[in-house]
Amino acid sequence: MNLIIDIGNTVAKIALFEGADLKDVVYDSNFTLESLPDVCRRYPIEKAIVATVIDLTDEAEARLAELPCPLLRLGADTPLPVENLYETPRTLGYDRMAAVVGAAERFPGRDILVIDAGTCITYEFVDAAGRYHGGNISPGLQMRFRALNHYTGRLPLVEAEGRLLPMGKDTETAIRAGVLKGIEYEMAGYIRAMKDKYPELLVFLTGGDEFSFDTNLKSIIFADRFLVLKGLNRILIYNNDEI
Numbered sequence: 001m002n003l004i005i006d007i008g009n010t011v012a013k014i015a016l017f018e019g020a021d022l023k024d025v026v027y028d029s030n031f032t033l034e035s036l037p038d039v040c041r042r043y044p045i046e047k048a049i050v051a052t053v054i055d056l057t058d059e060a061e062a063r064l065a066e067l068p069c070p071l072l073r074l075g076a077d078t079p080l081p082v083e084n085l086y087e088t089p090r091t092l093g094y095d096r097m098a099a100v101v102g103a104a105e106r107f108p109g110r111d112i113l114v115i116d117a118g119t120c121i122t123y124e125f126v127d128a129a130g131r132y133h134g135g136n137i138s139p140g141l142q143m144r145f146r147a148l149n150h151y152t153g154r155l156p157l158v159e160a161e162g163r164l165l166p167m168g169k170d171t172e173t174a175i176r177a178g179v180l181k182g183i184e185y186e187m188a189g190y191i192r193a194m195k196d197k198y199p200e201l202l203v204f205l206t207g208g209d210e211f212s213f214d215t216n217l218k219s220i221i222f223a224d225r226f227l228v229l230k231g232l233n234r235i236l237i238y239n240n241d242e243i
């Protein structure tokens with residue numbers, strides 16, 4: 001089996017694949033990777049890949065060093081099944097590339113906008129020829145709520161769940177609708193602008209956070225919570241002979 005480790009800014013995701021089939025996903029601490037030894041005992045792991053968007057702690061490095069199989073560390077020098085046109089491949093967050101690879105594998109020969117709603121929200125564009133053109137980074141859901149609270153004297157920390165109005169009628173509903181509608185309109189704006197330029201555009205939405213869309217937009221959006229993990233598995237298989 002393939003072991004996939006996606007270390008994010010909030011949480012680490014550990015996945016097991018049998019060929020292209022996702023068999024299990026475990027959420028783990030991105031500081032300690034404390035679930036890894038147990039995962040390795042439970043599954044017959046042959047190869048592993050890790051992608052991280054944070055500097056690893058000594059403890060996390062120690063868990064990786066103990067892996068009972070070869071480990072591919074995804075980075076700027078890793079051969080990829082898509083062409084990378086990002087001008088600074090060494091500063092690219094490879095979770096972004098993994099999402100792009102996952103989307104391009106699912107729909108080869110299509111223009112695709114990939115939206116990943118995690119700690120940050122990223123918007124990536126890969127064209128029908130399999131070229132990754134780059135994309136944008138904006139604050140994620142929790143980051144927006146926390147920023148409003150942190151940088152003001154009077155704004156409380158509001159949760160995403162709760163009364164949602166088109167226009168707020170008190171501080172809490174104003175903040176909740178401001179953040180949620182802000183993200184929804186931001187995403188819808190990207191989709192409309194990109195669809196003008198690429199009429200056959202497909203849209204992939206991934207990441208832990210879910211959002212509502214008008215029904216017109218909804219019909220063209222594919223949601224896959226595990227797109228990054230699937231992309232990482234694809235990259236591991238692509239490099240199978242090298243590791």
Ligand SMILES: Nc1ncnc2c1ncn2[C@@H]1O[C@H](COP(=O)(O)OP(=O)(O)OP(=O)(O)O)[C@@H](O)[C@H]1O
Nearest residue numbers: 007008009010011012027117118119120207208209
């Ligand atoms: N143990 C868990 N089981 C199931 N879902 C979880 C667990 N821990 C976190 N989540 C969900 O996953 C979301 C985070 O998923 P996501 O893949 O976007 O990771 P992230 O770490 O926030 O993003 P990034 O990878 O950009 O840092 C959380 O908001 C939560 O809803």
Ligand SMILES: CC(C)(CO)[C@@H](O)C(=O)NCCC(=O)O
Nearest residue numbers: 053091092093094095096120137
């Ligand atoms: C944008 C995030 C935080 C999304 O997880 C990550 O991909 C990252 O840290 N990227 C580095 C900057 C860049 O991609 O150019």
Ligand SMILES: [K+]
Nearest residue numbers: 095116118119
């Ligand atoms: K992410």
